Amino acid sequence: xxxETRDIIDLLAGIEPGSNxxxxxxxxxxxxxxxQRSYLALFEPVDFDEVSAGERYGVAAFVAGVHDDPTAAxxxxxxxxxxxxxxxxxxxxxxxxxxxxxxxPYGAFPTGPLSVEDKTGLIYRVSGDGKPxxxxxxxxxxEHAHLLVFRPRDANPAAxxxxxxxxxxxxAIVTLSQLVAFLSFQxxxxxxxxxxxxxxxxxxxxxxxxxxxxxxx
Amino acid sequence: xxxxVIVRSDENKPVVFTQDELGWLPWLDPLPEGELTERHFAGLxxxxxxxxxxxxLLVRDPEVLEARTKTDKDIFYNTEDGLPRAERELAAAxxxxxxxxxxxxxxxxxxxxxxxxxxxxxxxxxxxxxGTDLGARWNxxxxxxxxxxxxxxxxxxxxxxxxxxxxxxxxxIVDVINSASFFNWANRLMLSLGEPATAxxx
Numbered sequence: 001x002x003x004e005t006r007d008i009i010d011l012l013a014g015i016e017p018g019s020n021x022x023x024x025x026x027x028x029x030x031x032x033x034x035x036q037r038s039y040l041a042l043f044e045p046v047d048f049d050e051v052s053a054g055e056r057y058g059v060a061a062f063v064a065g066v067h068d069d070p071t072a073a074x075x076x077x078x079x080x081x082x083x084x085x086x087x088x089x090x091x092x093x094x095x096x097x098x099x100x101x102x103x104x105p106y107g108a109f110p111t112g113p114l115s116v117e118d119k120t121g122l123i124y125r126v127s128g129d130g131k132p133x134x135x136x137x138x139x140x141x142x143e144h145a146h147l148l149v150f151r152p153r154d155a156n157p158a159a160x161x162x163x164x165x166x167x168x169x170x171x172a173i174v175t176l177s178q179l180v181a182f183l184s185f186q187x188x189x190x191x192x193x194x195x196x197x198x199x200x201x202x203x204x205x206x207x208x209x210x211x212x213x214x215x216x217x
Numbered sequence: 218x219x220x221x222v223i224v225r226s227d228e229n230k231p232v233v234f235t236q237d238e239l240g241w242l243p244w245l246d247p248l249p250e251g252e253l254t255e256r257h258f259a260g261l262x263x264x265x266x267x268x269x270x271x272x273x274l275l276v277r278d279p280e281v282l283e284a285r286t287k288t289d290k291d292i293f294y295n296t297e298d299g300l301p302r303a304e305r306e307l308a309a310a311x312x313x314x315x316x317x318x319x320x321x322x323x324x325x326x327x328x329x330x331x332x333x334x335x336x337x338x339x340x341x342x343x344x345x346x347x348g349t350d351l352g353a354r355w356n357x358x359x360x361x362x363x364x365x366x367x368x369x370x371x372x373x374x375x376x377x378x379x380x381x382x383x384x385x386x387x388x389x390i391v392d393v394i395n396s397a398s399f400f401n402w403a404n405r406l407m408l409s410l411g412e413p414a415t416a417x418x419x
Contacts, residue, residue, distance in 0.1 A: 024388045027298060030291035031395060034284045041280035068369040104368040105316050112232030117346070148405045149368055153317030155409035157244045160222045170220040170245040171277040177409055178281045185402035191370040192394030199377045200387060 007032070008039050009186060012072050013193040021197050035189070042179050050172040054084035055138055056179060058093055062142050063183040065097030066149055072187055073097065092133035100124050100146050107151030121151060140166030141176055148180045220245065229414040231319050234343035236326045236336070239319070243411040247273035262286045274410060285402070292395045300385070300392035303332035304358050308393050310339065311362040312400035315347050320413035321404050357383040362397040
């Protein structure tokens with residue numbers, strides 16, 4: 001697969017070189033560069049011994065998809081298609097994304113005064129239809145990803161055990177956790193920047209109209 | 218070597234949000250300090266982090282840890298311009314409160330208090346939750362953080378307008394977005410790879 005040279009947050013948020021948001025992002029150069037380096041460390045790592053490229057992009061597509069971000073999900077799904085070369089996997093992931101969509105965060109606090117804030121919600125499991133294409137190992141990762149995205153406060157040692165049982169090593173679990181957590185950051189940065197871009201665009205348009213009106217009067 | 222889960226007793230588990238110092242206990246084995254190589258130290262960024270179970274667990278993937286740590290430091294510590302540190306920490310604490318990360322909330326509530334000197338307001342955020350009234354400017358930061366932490370993401374024009382009315386310019390709004398978004402990364406690591414413990418357990 002060809003190496004990714006584009007800044008992925010700029011790409012997904014539609015930030016053009018020289019735009020207001022481009023200049024603002026440039027004021028936090030380490031944050032911008034290292035958000036990109038995080039992406040590269042996760043998707044173009046030193047080696048794929050612990051977690052395959054197909055697993056990485058598959059989990060990323062699922063996480064972006066259940067966040068209801070079709071642009072980001074489409075980006076990662078296209079990478080799954082290239083990395084895994086199995087159209088049935090892409091179709092199965094799309095179906096699981098739809099099944100996994102819900103509203104978060106929810107989950108339980110440690111038993112005590114905070115228990116009044118406990119909220120129940122979907123406990124997602126990969127469907128029987130999806131299992132053959134997805135496989136046991138990736139299915140366990142998607143179920144863990146859903147837990148982390150929607151009900152992170154429900155995480156417990158049993159969730160770690162489920163991953164170990166499905167063939168994930170401790171080191172692979174660290175990479176998987178970083179992947180889901182990074183994606184949770186990335187889609188939010190992108191959503192925030194898109195909203196700000198849209199809002200600034202609107203105020204710029206209003207300002208332009210006002211000054212145009214002033215010139216005409 | 219067969220990997221295994223470390224199960225902890227509930228004895229020293231904090232059950233409320235607090236500004237007290239907490240410990241953190243991993244559910245998977247961190248790398249032993251004696252096995253760390255140059256590659257791992259590059260991942261840890263600060264040598265002193267080799268003493269932390271949390272960082273020695275994350276350093277199993279050193280390149281990701283290094284990039285994560287440098288992203289974190291610039292978002293929170295680069296205060297030459299932009300949003301004051303106190304409000305970046307407020308965004309981190311509010312995000313952690315909403316997602317339910319007692320450990321992260323304890324650390325960043327303390328930082329918010331140190332930088333703002335508004336200990337009681339910070340404590341009210343922890344005690345009453347993200348709906349509490351902290352004044353217009355802090356309310357705007359908390360509401361933006363909560364909207365960003367929601368899935369699907371609920372952040373939109375109304376949050377930007379509220380931040381602008383509170384006096385934030387676009388660069389400061391980007392600092393809110395970065396700080397809140399970053400804690401959706403941090404919370405998920407701290408919540409899912411181990412658990413907090415009261416100081417007594419350390």
